[in-house]
Amino acid sequence: MARSAILNVMVQAAMKAGRSLSRDFGEVQNLQVSLKGPGDYVSQADRKAEDILFAELSKGRAGYGFLMEERGAVAGEDDQHRWIVDPLDGTTNFLHGIPVFSISIALERQGQIVAAVVYNPAMDELYTAERGGGAFLNDRRLRVSGRTKLVDAVIGCGVPHLGRGHHGNFLLELRNVMGEVAGIRRLGSAALDLAYVAAGRMDGFWETGLSPWDVAAGILLVREAGGFVSDDKGGQDMLDGGSIVAGNETIHRALIKTLKRPVTPR
Numbered sequence: 001m002a003r004s005a006i007l008n009v010m011v012q013a014a015m016k017a018g019r020s021l022s023r024d025f026g027e028v029q030n031l032q033v034s035l036k037g038p039g040d041y042v043s044q045a046d047r048k049a050e051d052i053l054f055a056e057l058s059k060g061r062a063g064y065g066f067l068m069e070e071r072g073a074v075a076g077e078d079d080q081h082r083w084i085v086d087p088l089d090g091t092t093n094f095l096h097g098i099p100v101f102s103i104s105i106a107l108e109r110q111g112q113i114v115a116a117v118v119y120n121p122a123m124d125e126l127y128t129a130e131r132g133g134g135a136f137l138n139d140r141r142l143r144v145s146g147r148t149k150l151v152d153a154v155i156g157c158g159v160p161h162l163g164r165g166h167h168g169n170f171l172l173e174l175r176n177v178m179g180e181v182a183g184i185r186r187l188g189s190a191a192l193d194l195a196y197v198a199a200g201r202m203d204g205f206w207e208t209g210l211s212p213w214d215v216a217a218g219i220l221l222v223r224e225a226g227g228f229v230s231d232d233k234g235g236q237d238m239l240d241g242g243s244i245v246a247g248n249e250t251i252h253r254a255l256i257k258t259l260k261r262p263v264t265p266r
């Protein structure tokens with residue numbers, strides 16, 4: 001598979017940051033950790049990986065702007081292009097020694113996501129996509145699952161975070177979904193959840209309360225693997241609205257309907 005020059009820049013940056021995360025994951029008990037809010041941790045590993053990504057992406061393409069979890073927005077001279085980056089998606093897993101975390105890099109051009117990399121260094125799984133060029137896991141072309149019935153489906157979700165609301169609504173959604181599906185999973189890295197939907201490992205995924213860097217790359221992975229992505233109302237406000245529903249066409253539609261259904265006591 002021939003990668004474009006820009007995707008190569010993104011892959012090289014992700015691999016370098018991935019080596020840093022892998023080293024820190026091996027000595028996780030020695031990392032300095034601080035609290036950004038209730039239950040919201042950031043470590044030296046997040047910051048080191050972000051520094052590497054900022055340096056490598058800046059070197060690869062001068063002047064592009066950034067939106068990064070720890071740095072926030074950094075304006076560039078080129079206002080047509082912006083990197084949307086999460087240096088460590090799944091910090092809670094990482095700090096607990098659970099090898100389910102990822103680096104997420106999306107390139108936005110004139111408001112459209114055109115290239116995406118999600119990399120899980122612990123499993124050495126590299127997910128890439130370019131707009132119109134398909135999605136890949138390492139060198140293998142990806143396709144969302146072909147399952148069409150919720151009763152056969154494994155659905156990923158996120159659990160609302162401490163102090164951020166949505167808890168009551170989540171319980172209603174969960175109750176609706178768990179009564180219909182084969183299984184529910186909670187990985188703890190939204191970027192990987194979306195990559196797993198793209199890979200057909202999970203048939204669908206929903207979460208609320210997310211930030212643009214959690215989902216920007218994963219959205220393109222799912223679309224380029226033939227899947228559907230929307231916010232929880234069926235619109236396209238995923239980056240700023242914070243809610244996301246993904247799946248193949250049939251599961252995506254069924255999941256939106258099931259999430260919204262008024263709960264009937266059972």
Ligand code: 2AM
Nearest residue numbers: 040088089090091158161188189190214
């Ligand atoms: P993070 O690990 O980069 O913070 C899991 O539910 C998803 O929510 C992950 O993408 C995770 O990203 C994000 N997340 C974890 N803790 C969070 C918090 N306190 N507030 C908002 N998002 C959070």
Ligand code: CA
Nearest residue numbers: 041042069091
């Ligand atoms: Ca975080």
Ligand code: CA
Nearest residue numbers: 086089090214
């Ligand atoms: Ca994140």
Ligand code: CA
Nearest residue numbers: 069086088089
């Ligand atoms: Ca993060």
